[in-house]
Amino acid sequence: MKAALIVVTTLLMGSLLSGQEIDPMLILVKERADSIISFQASVQMEVDISFVNMPVKEAEIRFKKGAPISISSEDFVMIPKRGLDFTLNELYRYPFMTLNLGRVQLDGRDCELIKIIPTTDASDYSIASLWIAPETFQVLKTQISTKKNGVYDIFYTYSGKQEILPSEIKVAFEVSGVKIPLRFLGRDTQIDKDQKEESIQERGAIFLRVLYSDLTRL
Numbered sequence: 001m002k003a004a005l006i007v008v009t010t011l012l013m014g015s016l017l018s019g020q021e022i023d024p025m026l027i028l029v030k031e032r033a034d035s036i037i038s039f040q041a042s043v044q045m046e047v048d049i050s051f052v053n054m055p056v057k058e059a060e061i062r063f064k065k066g067a068p069i070s071i072s073s074e075d076f077v078m079i080p081k082r083g084l085d086f087t088l089n090e091l092y093r094y095p096f097m098t099l100n101l102g103r104v105q106l107d108g109r110d111c112e113l114i115k116i117i118p119t120t121d122a123s124d125y126s127i128a129s130l131w132i133a134p135e136t137f138q139v140l141k142t143q144i145s146t147k148k149n150g151v152y153d154i155f156y157t158y159s160g161k162q163e164i165l166p167s168e169i170k171v172a173f174e175v176s177g178v179k180i181p182l183r184f185l186g187r188d189t190q191i192d193k194d195q196k197e198e199s200i201q202e203r204g205a206i207f208l209r210v211l212y213s214d215l216t217r218l
Contacts, residue, residue, distance in 0.1 A: 023098040025112050026130075028137045032164055038064045039165065041213035049175060049204035054189040058211075091116050091144075094123045106131045106140055124148075136161045150174035165215065169208040 045057045059073035099115040111131040118125065124146060131141040138161075144152045152173045156166035 022096075023100050023114050025100070025114060025132055025134070025137070026098065026116075029132060029139060032137055035218045036063075036065065036164060037216045037218060038062075039213060039215040041165075042211040044209045044211055046207045046209075047204070048207065051192045052189065052204075053192070091125070091128050095119045096123075103134075104131070109133060109140065111140060138163070138166075164217075165210070165213065167210045167213075171206040171208075172203055173205070175204045 040060065040062045043059050043061055045059070047054045057073065059071055062070040096116050096118045099117065101113040101115065104111055104113045110133075112134050114130045114132065116128040116130065118127075125144050126147055127145045129141075129143040130139055132139055136158075138156070138158055140156055142152075142154045144154070146152065150173060152171060155170040155172070157168040158165075159167040
């Protein structure tokens, strides 16, 4: 699977819902995402893990509705699939039910907190939580509890209330649950194996920043 960079597509939910009854807020979020015909973006990526020394990476991302995402980079960045590519499309892959917990606060903003609970053992996650801004239908945070790789918290920052795609993404995860082969991070990345063994750091993070984007909508 391509990368942590694929997280930038978190709001692109191309699959059909197959008649599932889901929360109306999620339907509105999907309708906004479905209006995207194509986009391209330049992205920076940084890793915050105590035993990983990686310079800032850059990549170009291209998306066209109905086609796979294309990611290119001079020093291509790859992160293991498990846990880091949970787009909403992935969450919708298997049958599920939803639970709306009502209005909550997230960093001072009112949100609707919606739980997605799979109704089949085939799913790779046990529960997902989404914090959605009700006035803009923007997803501000997702929390994914996986069955084998711990819990992932993904935070989204937008440059404006009308934006569909985020300008910045933070993926926070349990370091012990992620294995990072050196070859996936590029030739100029160093992993301190001794420090890795001794590290008591429980959480790490990946930051994605959009430098430039061009979006086409219906």
